[in-house]
Amino acid sequence: MAEMISFNGHLLPRDGFGLSPENRSFRYGDGLFETIRVENGKVRWSDRHFKRLTKGANLLKLQLPSGYDHNRFVDDILEICRHNHDEETAIRVRFSLYRNEGGYYTPKLNSATFLIETSQLQGSGYTLNRRGLLVDVFEDYYKPCHALSNIKTASALIYVMAGLFRKEKNLDDCLLINDERLLAEATSSNLFVVMGHRIITPSIDQACVEGVMRSVIIEIASAEGFLVEERPVETWELPEADEIFLTNAISGISWVVGFREKRYYNTSAQKLIQALNNC
Numbered sequence: 001m002a003e004m005i006s007f008n009g010h011l012l013p014r015d016g017f018g019l020s021p022e023n024r025s026f027r028y029g030d031g032l033f034e035t036i037r038v039e040n041g042k043v044r045w046s047d048r049h050f051k052r053l054t055k056g057a058n059l060l061k062l063q064l065p066s067g068y069d070h071n072r073f074v075d076d077i078l079e080i081c082r083h084n085h086d087e088e089t090a091i092r093v094r095f096s097l098y099r100n101e102g103g104y105y106t107p108k109l110n111s112a113t114f115l116i117e118t119s120q121l122q123g124s125g126y127t128l129n130r131r132g133l134l135v136d137v138f139e140d141y142y143k144p145c146h147a148l149s150n151i152k153t154a155s156a157l158i159y160v161m162a163g164l165f166r167k168e169k170n171l172d173d174c175l176l177i178n179d180e181r182l183l184a185e186a187t188s189s190n191l192f193v194v195m196g197h198r199i200i201t202p203s204i205d206q207a208c209v210e211g212v213m214r215s216v217i218i219e220i221a222s223a224e225g226f227l228v229e230e231r232p233v234e235t236w237e238l239p240e241a242d243e244i245f246l247t248n249a250i251s252g253i254s255w256v257v258g259f260r261e262k263r264y265y266n267t268s269a270q271k272l273i274q275a276l277n278n279c
Helices: 024-028 046-059 071-084 157-168 212-223 237-240 267-277
Strands: 004-007 010-013 031-039 093-097 110-118 133-143 173-178 182-186 192-196 196-200 227-230 243-248 254-257
Touching: 004 071, 010 071, 024 093, 031 046, 031 071, 046 071, 046 093, 046 110, 046 212, 071 093, 133 157, 133 196, 157 173, 157 254, 182 192, 192 237, 196 212, 212 227, 212 243, 212 254, 212 267, 243 267, 254 267
Parallel strands: 133 173, 133 254, 196 227
Antiparallel strands: 004 010, 004 110, 031 093, 093 110, 173 182, 192 196, 192 243, 243 254
16 A cells, blocks of 8 residues: 555645645744654554644643544554554554644745655564663753753754754764753653662753653652652763663664763663553
8 A cells, every 4th residue: 555644634645745835844943743653553642642743732822623622633644554563563654733823934824734754664562772872962952941941843954953963073962951961851852860770861851851751750650659759850870870862653672882081770660661661
């Protein structure tokens, strides 16, 4: 079967599909998106993704289609997944929501369109990376500490520049800082720092994305007996840590082996990913 995309809930062939040159997401980054894992016919953490989607839409004054609710959100995702993939396949889904065209910086409308795309993932379940990641801090640009930094907007230049830095430095990932020069997150993940039985992650007011997997891991870590702290994190704390790991909805947990000269273990990350797979 030809690969399809879902455009406002209607399946269309991916080949030949195009957006208008006046598309506001293309012109102004006027939109947001969710990256979602689907596996065994189930949309993982669908309630958390839909809650974040609606929260971001309200913040950007985007109007979802009339009557669009959590059930339709899940149904639309599963429909495109069933068409493009086998049910047993692990699938990466991108759900993009953008304001309908019209106007320049000031929109004419607040109604929005959504687009769902899928791609196949390797393996099943969450698997801890065999080789730990090498990371460093990206300091050329800063994420501002305000509410827009907490949502996954279509405006992503700082992540693009961080990705170029990562590539130039031959790193696996890099850590972004906020306008107070404190750690915020990684390029596509939230940051966790382990010190003994404490697990520390930058609080939402530190300009990190309010990650779905971040919220899941906070709950799991607390249930596993860790003391979880959401607070500002400084770069100098990283060499003092026992472990560092990153989280997102697709990979679950990815452990870091090195920050500059410092090397880490992954004992806590192994424990948490086992608990995650049992959820």
